[in-house]
Amino acid sequence: MKIVAGIDLGGTAVNYTFLTGDERFLIEGLCEHPALSREGPGVCLTQIEHGLGVAAALAGIAISDIAVVGLDTPGPASANGVLSARGSTNFVHPDWSGYDIRLGLEIRLARPVVYLNDGNAGALWGHYVLFGANNTASSVSALIGTGLGGGVIVDGEVVIRGRKGFGGELGHVLIPYQSIAGTEGLRPECNCGRTGDLEALCSLTAIEKSLLPYFLRRNPGHQLAAIGDFRKASKLVRGLAENGDPLCLEIFRVQAHALGLFFDEMVNTFDPDALIVGGGAIETSAAFQAWFISEVRNGMPVQRLEQADIPIRIMPDGDTAGARGAAIEALRVLRAG
Numbered sequence: 001m002k003i004v005a006g007i008d009l010g011g012t013a014v015n016y017t018f019l020t021g022d023e024r025f026l027i028e029g030l031c032e033h034p035a036l037s038r039e040g041p042g043v044c045l046t047q048i049e050h051g052l053g054v055a056a057a058l059a060g061i062a063i064s065d066i067a068v069v070g071l072d073t074p075g076p077a078s079a080n081g082v083l084s085a086r087g088s089t090n091f092v093h094p095d096w097s098g099y100d101i102r103l104g105l106e107i108r109l110a111r112p113v114v115y116l117n118d119g120n121a122g123a124l125w126g127h128y129v130l131f132g133a134n135n136t137a138s139s140v141s142a143l144i145g146t147g148l149g150g151g152v153i154v155d156g157e158v159v160i161r162g163r164k165g166f167g168g169e170l171g172h173v174l175i176p177y178q179s180i181a182g183t184e185g186l187r188p189e190c191n192c193g194r195t196g197d198l199e200a201l202c203s204l205t206a207i208e209k210s211l212l213p214y215f216l217r218r219n220p221g222h223q224l225a226a227i228g229d230f231r232k233a234s235k236l237v238r239g240l241a242e243n244g245d246p247l248c249l250e251i252f253r254v255q256a257h258a259l260g261l262f263f264d265e266m267v268n269t270f271d272p273d274a275l276i277v278g279g280g281a282i283e284t285s286a287a288f289q290a291w292f293i294s295e296v297r298n299g300m301p302v303q304r305l306e307q308a309d310i311p312i313r314i315m316p317d318g319d320t321a322g323a324r325g326a327a328i329e330a331l332r333v334l335r336a337g
């Protein structure tokens with residue numbers, strides 16, 4: 001039996017999944033192992049290999065059954081998995097600088113390894129849920145987490161990676177946010193240096209740096225103002241919004257409208273079959289998800305008649321999206337021989 005593995009290397013944990021040739025996932029939900037990425041490539045790759053053994057035992061398969069491994073990590077990295085020489089939040093150890101993590105893992109595991117960045121892997125999973133493995137559909141996925149990741153799938157199997165690996169880096173596309181009602185005087189600044197890109201409007205970081213300070217200045221009596229720490233307070237916004245807190249709902253409305261403006265740009269660029277929203281921000285009740293999607297649609301400018309009914313869907317199982325997308329890419333490579 002030919003099986004592929006999906007390995008999602010995050011900041012603190014590695015998540016594993018396995019996919020059979022007939023497209024059955026052998027692990028439900030998360031199967032996590034500590035990442036140890038702060039200790040550099042040597043320790044981290046040993047840890048990934050060890051965790052793969054644990055996960056395989058859990059799924060009841062032998063390591064020798066694994067034909068191809070899909071790996072995804074946060075960037076910045078090249079399309080083939082060479083990590084940025086400038087380092088990154090998740091790969092702070094100096095030995096990661098310019099490290100070819102795809103090749104390193106391929107040598108370690110003695111089998112082919114294919115690489116995707118975590119946004120593209122998540123996008124591939126979201127696309128697969130809607131359209132299956134064999135399709136010629138196109139989709140654009142936005143994953144709202146600490147930052148804003150995502151990806152673009154065209155003609156079913158092709159993830160847009162780009163010349164330098166930045167293809168589908170949707171978070172830094174500028175948004176005409178001044179048109180969002182109720183945000184007069186807002187200056188959403190991104191860590192990348194831009195003002196008003198999608199990540200600066202639609203992410204946990206955006207809530208902490210821009211949206212929460214903006215709305216608390218106008219509502220100093222709100223319960224979150226008493227916390228006195230925007231980072232701590234930002235993590236409470238989603239829960240309060242779900243419970244109907246007007247200020248926190250307003251924050252999510254602004255995020256949804258920003259996403260609507262962004263999706264409008266994508267509709268006009270790709271004319272995709274579906275738009276997909278995932279990530280921790282919408283790991284909420286179905287009712288809240290439905291409200292959020294309706295606000296995304298409200299935030300979009302009027303669409304052409306032919307495109308007005310474009311589906312906007314929530315990505316299921318968002319916490320396993322990276323590993324599952326990496327496994328789907330591995331299966332594609334296995335089938336292509």
Ligand SMILES: [Zn+2]
Pocket residue numbers: 171172190191192193194197199200
């Ligand atoms: Zn940015």
